[in-house]
Amino acid sequence: xxxxxxxxxxxxxxxxxxxxxxxxxxxxxxxxxxxxxxxxxxxxxxxxxxxxxxxxxxxxxxxxxxxxxxxxxxxxxxxxxxxxxxxxxxxxxxxxxxxxxxxxxxxxxxxxxxxxxxxxxxxxxxxxxxxxxxxxxxxxxxxxxxxxxxxxxxxxxxxxxxxxxxxxxxxxxxxxxxxxxxxxxxxxxxxxxxxxxxxxxxxxxxxxxxxxxxxxxxxxxxxxxxxxxxxxxxxxxxxxxxxxxxxxxxxxxxxxxxxxxxxxxxxxxxxxxxxxxxxxxxxxxxxxxxxxxxxxxxxxxxxxxxxxxxxxxxxxxxxxxxxxxxxxxxxxxxxxxxxxxxxxxxxxxxxxxxxxxxxxxxxxxxxxxxxxxxxxxxxxxxxxxxxxxxxxxxxx
Amino acid sequence: xxxxxxxxxxxxxxxxxxxxxxxxxxxxxxxxxxxxxxxxxxxxxxxxxxxxxxxxxxxxxxxxxxxxxxxxxxxxxxxxxxxxxxxxxxxxxxxxxxxxxxxxxxxxxxxxxxxxxxxxxxxxxxxxxxxxxxxxxxxxxxxxxxxx
Numbered sequence: 001x002x003x004x005x006x007x008x009x010x011x012x013x014x015x016x017x018x019x020x021x022x023x024x025x026x027x028x029x030x031x032x033x034x035x036x037x038x039x040x041x042x043x044x045x046x047x048x049x050x051x052x053x054x055x056x057x058x059x060x061x062x063x064x065x066x067x068x069x070x071x072x073x074x075x076x077x078x079x080x081x082x083x084x085x086x087x088x089x090x091x092x093x094x095x096x097x098x099x100x101x102x103x104x105x106x107x108x109x110x111x112x113x114x115x116x117x118x119x120x121x122x123x124x125x126x127x128x129x130x131x132x133x134x135x136x137x138x139x140x141x142x143x144x145x146x147x148x149x150x151x152x153x154x155x156x157x158x159x160x161x162x163x164x165x166x167x168x169x170x171x172x173x174x175x176x177x178x179x180x181x182x183x184x185x186x187x188x189x190x191x192x193x194x195x196x197x198x199x200x201x202x203x204x205x206x207x208x209x210x211x212x213x214x215x216x217x218x219x220x221x222x223x224x225x226x227x228x229x230x231x232x233x234x235x236x237x238x239x240x241x242x243x244x245x246x247x248x249x250x251x252x253x254x255x256x257x258x259x260x261x262x263x264x265x266x267x268x269x270x271x272x273x274x275x276x277x278x279x280x281x282x283x284x285x286x287x288x289x290x291x292x293x294x295x296x297x298x299x300x301x302x303x304x305x306x307x308x309x310x311x312x313x314x315x316x317x318x319x320x321x322x323x324x325x326x327x328x329x330x331x332x333x334x335x336x337x338x339x340x341x342x343x344x345x346x347x348x349x350x351x352x353x354x355x356x357x358x359x360x361x362x363x364x365x366x367x368x369x370x371x372x373x374x375x376x377x378x379x380x381x382x383x384x385x386x387x388x389x390x391x392x393x394x395x396x
Numbered sequence: 397x398x399x400x401x402x403x404x405x406x407x408x409x410x411x412x413x414x415x416x417x418x419x420x421x422x423x424x425x426x427x428x429x430x431x432x433x434x435x436x437x438x439x440x441x442x443x444x445x446x447x448x449x450x451x452x453x454x455x456x457x458x459x460x461x462x463x464x465x466x467x468x469x470x471x472x473x474x475x476x477x478x479x480x481x482x483x484x485x486x487x488x489x490x491x492x493x494x495x496x497x498x499x500x501x502x503x504x505x506x507x508x509x510x511x512x513x514x515x516x517x518x519x520x521x522x523x524x525x526x527x528x529x530x531x532x533x534x535x536x537x538x539x540x541x542x543x544x
Contacts, residue, residue, distance in 0.1 A: 177496060180519050181413050186418055189520030216519055 035266040040116075040137040043123070046093065046130040048073045060116065060137055064110045073135060078105035078113065085118065090134060092122050099223055102141065115144040161230060168226045175219055182212040214348075221352040224279065225337070228356060233363055240267035240317070243278050244302060247285055258297055265303030268315045271387050272364050281319075282361045283353040284380055288321035290349070291342075291378070298323060306386070313386040314366075322377040331370050357382075407430040408440040408476065409494070410468045412519070417524055418463065418494075422528055429536065432459070437507030440464070441479055459489060461535050464511075465544030466495040466502060473489040474505060481510035488542050490535050494527075513536050 034041055040057030044050045045274070053068040061068070061076050074082045081104035088100035097120035105113045116137045125131035186209040194202060244264060248255070255262065287301070292298040305316040326341055333339040335358045339350040354368075357380075361368040365385050372378035409415050415433050423433050431517070442448035443456045450456040462480070466473035467490045473493065482487045495502070498516050506514050513531070518524045522544040535541070 079462075180496075180517065182520060184417050184521045185413075186525065191420075191424065191521070191537075213520075 003018065015302050028099050033060045041064050042068065042073065042135045042137075044135065045074050046133060048089070048133065057137060059144050060104055060114065060139055062110055062112075073133070076106055077118075079104050087145040088120050092120060092133075093130070096125050098122075106137075111245045113140045113141075121318065151383070164226065165230055168223055168230070171219055171223060176188065176216065179212050179219070183209060183216070214350075218350045218352075220358070221350045224246070225352055225359070228276060228279070228359060229364075233276065235271055236274050236278050237269055238272045239269045240277060240281070240304075241269075243267075243274075244281050244285070247278065250282075251285060251289065254286075254289060258289065258290075258292070260298040260300065263299075263301040263303075265301070267302070267304050267317060268306070268314065268386065269383060272384065273360075276360045276363070280357045280382070283357050284319045284382075287353060288319050288323070288378075288380075291321065291323040291325075293324060296322075307383075315386055317382045318379055319382070320377065320379040325372040325376045325378050327372050327374055328372060331372070334370065335368070401430060402459055405429055405461050405463060405532065406434065406440070406443065406459035406492075407431060407463040407465075408434045408437065408468065408473070409463070409465040410435050411465070414465070417521070418528065419525040420534075421528045424525050427529065427532050427533075429460075429532055430465055436468040437473060437476030437479075439470075440476050441471060442491075445481065445482075446541065448460065450451075460541070461531070462489055462491045463494045464491055466493060468504075474502075474509070477506065477509050477511055492531055536542075 040060040042057050053065045058065045084102045091097045101119045106116050119136045122131040163317045288300040289298045299322040301320045307314045310389040337355045339352040358368045367383045369381050443450045446453050464473045492513040496517050
């Protein structure tokens with residue numbers, strides 16, 4: 001609509017009154033910008049009655065610029081959103097703000113809705129009359145839909161996280177209860193008549209109790225895993241050397257029984273979740289002490305080195321054993337949940353310990369790798385940032 | 397140290413199996429103490445206050461120690477604990493919570509209400525025997541309790 005003639009609104013001469021305030025090229029440039037803008041634009045009386053709209057505005061609301069002239073701007077807006085448009089314009093009229101933006105729904109001719117980002121501003125007043133309202137509108141329906149979709153997704157995620165925690169709670173209590181009873185009844189049965197049973201039924205009873213105890217361990221490990229995955233991490237300064245020394249004291253009986261030797265070099269103090277670090281090193285140590293030949297006592301060494309980095313330093317910490325080792329091709333498998341290279345008759349365990357270790361390392365922006373070959377022991381290498389910022393500690 | 401006396405234990409637990417386990421564990425520990433059972437918090441309060449089915453005090457001798465489960469119908473363990481510890485008559489009776497719960501909030505709340513010990517039900521029978529031995533020896537042989 002390039003015409004300089006009065007539009008159907010009557011009395012309004014865009015060139016003279018609005019767009020050619022300073023005469024000449026300036027007005028013409030505005031006119032061209034208005035007509036060919038990608039953004040929908042409309043100029044209206046202070047009362048909201050549209051004087052002129054550009055083609056882009058027409059496309060937004062499915063009407064021609066001619067059809068829009070004379071209609072009230074707010075009539076194009078969904079009734080529930082009209083108040084925010086009126087309020088915005090009021091703020092401009094009283095000089096509170098030079099322009100106001102809002103997100104509103106537009107009710108189109110065909111009954112469909114589009115979301116608009118609508119900006120309102122006043123054109124300069126002149127000759128004693130109030131300035132016109134200039135409105136600019138963009139279709140943001142897609143933005144809105146994807147925002148809604150991602151909000152829905154977030155809610156769904158929160159719900160499923162809650163479900164998971166509820167599952168963990170049920171598992172901790174309701175699944176453990178019957179097991180505890182199987183184990184206890186088994187022990188009572190053995191107590192009251194184990195002596196009178198012949199070898200075979202005694203073996204069955206012992207196997208049944210072993211299986212139930214194994215399942216208790218499995219449920220406990222699953223619970224620890226789910227807790228580490230779902231609960232927020234804490235962070236504090238952790239003296240890893242102290243952590244490992246404490247753990248070695250806890251494991252003193254096992255170490256003595258197996259005749260193991262443990263060599264502990266200096267370990268760093270760094271920012272981490274204290275209880276998770278303890279869990280991680282507990283699992284690495286018990287792992288290193290476990291996989292050895294019966295006639296060859298475990299030899300374990302633990303140490304660290306500092307890696308100077310460009311942005312920040314990291315520590316490489318190793319836990320090395322001289323045990324039975326494994327084929328390097330199986331390295332990924334041992335970090336999988338329930339991944340095991342041996343039957344539980346040979347080496348006890350649930351197959352969750354090392355996957356938990358890797359999970360904890362990753363939560364601290366670190367890595368856990370292993371190098372091994374059959375018969376030559378295994379070296380677990382943990383890399384942790386010297387100072388993980390709180391942002392680096394995953395909280396979910 | 398006082399001379400060991402065969403004081404009565406009173407266990408409140410709605411789980412029949414757990415009552416059986418406790419009876420057997422006490423038997424296996426060769427302790428001379430008698431153990432009596434109630435099946436929920438309401439029955440426990442009736443027993444202690446000599447009300448309801450326990451109106452006759454002879455039916456309900458004052459226990460030297462209460463083993464209390466938390467998750468019970470009618471009146472749960474926490475409510476029963478609160479009632480007992482706010483009664484001037486009853487609050488000197490030691491209460492040991494014996495529950496499957498390991499929830500931090502249960503532990504904190506129990507001690508806030510004045511429980512004497514909080515023990516998570518052991519997962520093996522041998523451990524349960526050790527708990528029964530430990531608890532009875534501690535409360536009936538090692539510590540002094542008011543005579544009433």
